Every structure is written in structure tokens, then in C-alpha cells.
Amino acid sequence: MILKGFKAKSNKKYLNKLLSERQVNVTDNKVVSLGVILNIDEFDDFEAFRKLANQIEIRPNRLKIVAFSESEKDDLNSWDECHNPKDFGWNGKINNLELQEFLNTKFDLLISYYNDEVLELKLMTTLSQAKFKIGILQTDERLNDLIIKTNLKEFDLFKKEILKYLTILNKINNNE
Template sequence: MIDESNFDHSEALINELKLKGIASENIKVVAYRGKINEKETYLRPTFGKKHINWKGEITEDFLNKFVNSEFDLLLSYYNVENVILMMITNKSKAKFKVGFSAVDQKLNRWMISTELENYKLFVSELFRYLKNIK
């Protein structure tokens, strides 16, 4: 899950994961945007606050499917505490969750301390850690 509100390098982030050996078919991405332009076509499934109702329920099918998938690893690629993103991370059925240390540390099992724009360092630290736990 990537917050594309303030991050323009989603494709580069995904490519960095592929360079580390993650097969394309094993990467599932949903993107969050603070403002969704109905006239724009997005490269990946994109959601916003309008896809969550006042009860905190997800109203978009692709997002429900994403949250209910039992991924081995969820990357919560956002470094600002956003209630909607934090709710999606919390509801995710992923076995292992990784995010930024700037976000509530109860949400993720492992936190990486870096800047949002420094996706190469984020991926490098992620794989360094994953190799150590094998």
C-alpha cells in the first residue's frame, strides 16, 4: 500500500523490489490519494477517503479483497499518520507488516527509519532485515 498523495516514485519503488528478486506476480499494490480526480485514469487500484463510509467500513471491492488477502508481507509505504491508511494497515490480514518508524509503532511488526523519498534505502533495509531472519 502506497500513499501517492506526496510520493511520485511508486513505479521506481516497485522496480526496486523486483530488482531484489520479488516476482511481478507476487507484488500487489493499492494506492491512496488524498484527492481523487474522477477524470484521471490511475496506473494501479487507487482509493481515497470516499471509499470508507462513516462507520469505518471499506466500500470498494478491490480494497476489501486487498485487506482480506493473507499476504506474507505488507509494506505500508506512508510516513504520516493518516487515519485511513492506518486503518487499512490494521485491518490487513498480512502475516508480517513493515512501515515507517514515524507512524504508530503498534501497527507494524518492523519499522524502518528513513525519508519517504528514499525508497532505495527503505528497500535495502527491508531486505537486509529479511535476510537476517531467514
């Protein structure tokens, strides 16, 4: 139990170091790839993200969704990838090759769809090599480049806001 606390403290320290060094570099490059990080304990409709990707005109092979759950149940494996706290080591080290591969992918857009203050989710968002990050309002506003303040259950509103801001930022062509 004590080691778990030390591990969490080392990961928080690493997270704060990464966030303080973060350089935001927003360009007007079009979005052609999308990564999604979501907390399956809060929101489990990953078909909604497929529909969103389709609206942004992202090909299915350029969409990657990873889920995170604080529990370690086996029934969550119906997802493409579902990770849990065991996939994280000390000082932000990732112990899962698939998760590390996701984080190393240079997505044009990353959506972090979670509300809970979970250290591992924050690490995933921060460690992602995505060029532009969008998320729900968090206590730490350094995590994302664009923050949309909505309730997790209001996905249609979130989607509408994403489409609006990506159009304004010239990242997508909105043909509506």
C-alpha cells in the same frame, strides 16, 4: 461537516480496538507475495516497488500495489488502484470491493510506505491480513512489525534496510 467528524471518531475508535487486539506472530517463512500501501500524495514512484519485488524474487503476479490519495481527482486513475476517503465508511467499514479484496489477501509481506498521519492509511495497514508488516516510523508503533526510520525520499536506503532485515529474519535468500 459534523457527520464527517463523527465518522472519523468512529474509525479512530475502531482502529484503536483493532490495534489493541493485534497478535504479532512472526515466522521465518519465505516471502513469496508482497502487498504495498502507499500515499500517492507523498510518493508516486510505484516502479521502485516493482524493482524491489524483483530483488526479493517475487513474481509480478504476486505483487499488488494500492495507492491512496486524500483528493478525489480523476487523473489519479492511471494507477492500478487508487483509493480515497469515500472508500471508507463508519466503524472501519470498507466501501470498495477491490480494496476489501486487497485487505483480505494474506500477503507474506506488506509494505506501508507513507509518513502522513492519515486515518484511512492506518486503517488499511491494520485491516490487512498480511503475515508481516513493514513501514516507515509512525506515531503509533503498533501498526507494523518492523519499522524502518527513513525519509520517504530516501527509497534506496529504505530498500537496503528491507533487504538487510528480511535476510536477517530468514525471510529471503540474499544472493548479493
